[in-house]
Amino acid sequence: MTTRARPLTFASGDHDRLVEHRRDDAWCQRQWSDPQTRVLVVCRDQIQVAASSSAEFWSTPGAAAAGERYLLGADVAGSVRFAVRVADDTVGDFRSLRELVPGASSSDASLLCHAVALAQWHATHSHCPRCGAPTEVAAAGAERRCPADGSSHFPRVDPAVIVLVTDSQNRALLGRQDAWAAGRFSTLAGFVEPGETAEQAVVREVAEEAGVLVSDVELLATQPWPFPSSLMVGASARVEGTPEAQPDGEELVEARWFSREELCEAVASGAVVVPGSLSISRWLIDRWYGGDLPDSGADWR
Ligand SMILES: [Zn+2]
Structure with a gap:
């Protein structure tokens, strides 16, 4: 049997998730202020694209709409990447992964996947499954925490x-x-x-x-x-x-x-x-x- 070595979409995983910085709020804030930092703006399961080009999905922190902020990591060149999840009724040009990924690099496909999967988990885990209280983003988006009972909740796969x-x-x-x-x-x-x-x-x-x-x-x-x-x-x-x-x-x-x-x-x-x-x-x-x-x-x- 001939085995093809075609890489799997979403599987390149070559961004560094920067796990060691997730709990360092000051570090995350400095990265957000860095002009090299780039952002994916996520609405439901879609990503915002630039008005100038539907193939351009990276935004700058200054241009991104307000929303919950999640650290994705750093790309292979060291540029830090975040996702921002905006409200479901946000107006803008948003595209699905199926539209964006075929034209994206394998590295960007992994980041798009990470952003959309993470944002969807946050969107559906706004309340604590133990006590029902509203939960808060923790660890730069790698976790949600319940302020009422102190429980931690991690993204589901x-x-x-x-x-x-x-x-x-x-x-x-x-x-x-x-x-x-x-x-x-x-x-x-x-x-x-x-x-x-x-x-x-x-x-x-x-x-x-x-x-x-x-x-x-x-x-x-x-x-x-x-x-x-x-x-x-x-x-x-x-x-x-x-x-x-x-x-x-x-x-x-x-x-x-x-x-x-x-x-x-x-x-x-x-x-x-x-x-x-x-x-x-x-x-x-x-x-x-x-x-x-x-x-x-x-x-x-
Ligand atoms: Zn709770």
Whole structure:
């Protein structure tokens, strides 16, 4: 099998998160005053772009609207980066990650992902889960704290497994959820449950959704996925023989085995649309396929 080394979107992670400075308010304030510092202005799950260019999403501290401020870190050149979360009704030109990331560098894609995932967590954790009091930003945005009972709350990340299953003929198992348009197929995925390993989650999810029993689960790569707070754990797994797939009718309405030739032909004809290059699902499919599938022109997952 040919393994492609295409890097995963959102996974470069080459900004220094400056963990050692998070609790130093004076240091953070000095960075905010530095003309080299740059800011992402986040509204809900979108980033503000400049009036002059929709490809320019870095603002300066002086130009950024007021809001909660979170330290992201420093880029590879040492420039400090913040995110500011503004109110949901803020007027401006805001764009989604799906619009911005294809034109961004891998370093900027990681920072955009960090900013949007963090801002969404803050937006939905305004109150203490223990006592209900309003919480406050702490550690430059890496934490929220409850002033009433002193409890600390940390950004949540939800691990999900996503798996490319092959049979004894090296066909790949892909499925379609009811909400997806006809012809859209992807690898199978599901959240890891409490007390479960990622490998166990793969076996359970595939059995539940497609009615086949897999073994030889191998974890291949992980990808932060800020829609809103997942960590996708990409895996491969195998089944013995060539069992019929049986979609559960709830999570999956179709589950089909594809040989490389069948998938190539189906994608080329437009009968099947696979996920776009942003996702680890496509990375898994390309890894199995051993090259580039024909371009289906849609980045839908
Ligand atoms: Zn509390």
